[in-house]
Amino acid sequence: MESDVLVVDDSAAIRKILQRVLRQTGMAIGTIFEAGDGQEALLILNSQKIGLVLSDINMPKMDGIQLLAAIKGAPAWHGIPVVMVTTEGGEAKVGEAVRLGAAGYVRKPFTADQIKEKLAGFLPAAMPS
Amino acid sequence: MNLKDHLVQSLSQAVEAVFSTMLGACVVPGAITSENGAPDAHDGVLSFIGVAGNWAGTGSVSCSPVVACRICSQMLMTEATAVNEDVLDAVAELTNMIIGSVKNDLELELGPLGLSIPTVVFGKNFRTKSAGHAEWIVRRFDWDSDAFEVRMCLAPSEHKAGLQPHTLEPLNQMGA
Numbered sequence: 001m002e003s004d005v006l007v008v009d010d011s012a013a014i015r016k017i018l019q020r021v022l023r024q025t026g027m028a029i030g031t032i033f034e035a036g037d038g039q040e041a042l043l044i045l046n047s048q049k050i051g052l053v054l055s056d057i058n059m060p061k062m063d064g065i066q067l068l069a070a071i072k073g074a075p076a077w078h079g080i081p082v083v084m085v086t087t088e089g090g091e092a093k094v095g096e097a098v099r100l101g102a103a104g105y106v107r108k109p110f111t112a113d114q115i116k117e118k119l120a121g122f123l124p125a126a127m128p129s
Numbered sequence: 130m131n132l133k134d135h136l137v138q139s140l141s142q143a144v145e146a147v148f149s150t151m152l153g154a155c156v157v158p159g160a161i162t163s164e165n166g167a168p169d170a171h172d173g174v175l176s177f178i179g180v181a182g183n184w185a186g187t188g189s190v191s192c193s194p195v196v197a198c199r200i201c202s203q204m205l206m207t208e209a210t211a212v213n214e215d216v217l218d219a220v221a222e223l224t225n226m227i228i229g230s231v232k233n234d235l236e237l238e239l240g241p242l243g244l245s246i247p248t249v250v251f252g253k254n255f256r257t258k259s260a261g262h263a264e265w266i267v268r269r270f271d272w273d274s275d276a277f278e279v280r281m282c283l284a285p286s287e288h289k290a291g292l293q294p295h296t297l298e299p300l301n302q303m304g305a
Contacts, residue, residue, distance in 0.1 A: 011225070013204055090233065108225075
C-alpha cells in the first residue's frame with residue numbers, strides 16, 4: 001500500500017531535491033505533492049489523502065509552525081506525521097515544533113541518509129518486485 | 130574568540146558543509162577582507178538574507194552566472210546553462226542554508242535571531258547599499274577554477290545596543 005507525501009517548501013530547489021531523495025528511499029511512496037507555503041499545503045490536504053508531510057519552517061504567507069498547528073488541530077489530519085526539514089535550528093522553534101507534535105526534525109543541509117533515517121517508521125517499505 | 134573570529138569561522142564551516150552535503154563539492158576558503166563602504170558594482174547573481182533580533186544584519190552570496198548555473202546543476206542534478214528561475218532559486222536556497230547555519234551557531238552567543246526570506250538579484254553593473262553602518266566581513270571561496278564570495282555584517286540592533294547581556298564588541302568597533 002503506497003502512501004502519498006506532501007513536500008512543503010518555498011524553495012523549488014529543495015522540493016526537487018526532496019522528491020529525488022524520497023524516490024531513492026525504497027519506501028512505498030505514491031504521489032509526491034508539492035506546496036510552496038502553508039496555505040497551499042492546506043489546499044492539498046483538503047483534497048488528497050496524505051500519509052506524510054515534510055515541511056520547511058520559514059515560508060511566506062503561512063510558515064511551517066502555523067501549518068503544523070493547523071494539521072495537529074484538525075481531527076481529520078491529526079494523525080498525519082509531520083517532519084520539519086528546515087534551516088531553522090533555534091531552540092525556540094525546535095521546541096515549539098516538538099510541543100505542537102512534529103514527528104521529526106531534519107536540519108538543512110541534509111544528506112539522503114538523514115532523510116531516510118528520519119522517515120523510517122512513517123512510510124511502509126516498497127514491495128520487492 | 131571574539132565575534133569577528135567566530136563569524137569568520139562559522140561562515141567557513143557553513144559554506145564547506147553546505148557545499149559538501151548538498152552539492153557533493155569541495156570548496157577552499159580564501160582571503161578574508163573587511164568593507165565599510167558600499168561594495169564595488171556587481172555583475173552576476175547576488176543573493177541576500179536578513180538577520181534580525183538583538184543583533185541584526187545581512188548575509189549574502191555573490192557569484193558569476195557561470196558559478197550560479199554550476200551550483201544549480203550540482204544541487205538539482207540537472208544541467209543549467211543559463212540563469213533562469215531554477216538557478217536563482219538554487220542560489221537563494223544555498224544562501225538560506227549558509228546564513229541559516231551561521232545564525233544557528235551565533236545564536237548560542239547572541240540570543241535568538243530570525244531570518245528573512247532570501248532575495249536574489251541577477252544583473253550587470255548594479256550596486257547595493259545597506260542602510261546600516263556595520264562592517265562587512267567578506268570571504269572568498271575557490272571552487273576548482275571558479276570563485277564566489279560570502280559576506281556578512283552584524284551589529285547590535287539600535288533599540289538593544291545599550292542592553293547587551295554579553296561583552297562582545299560589535300564588528301564595526303573592532304580592528305580588522
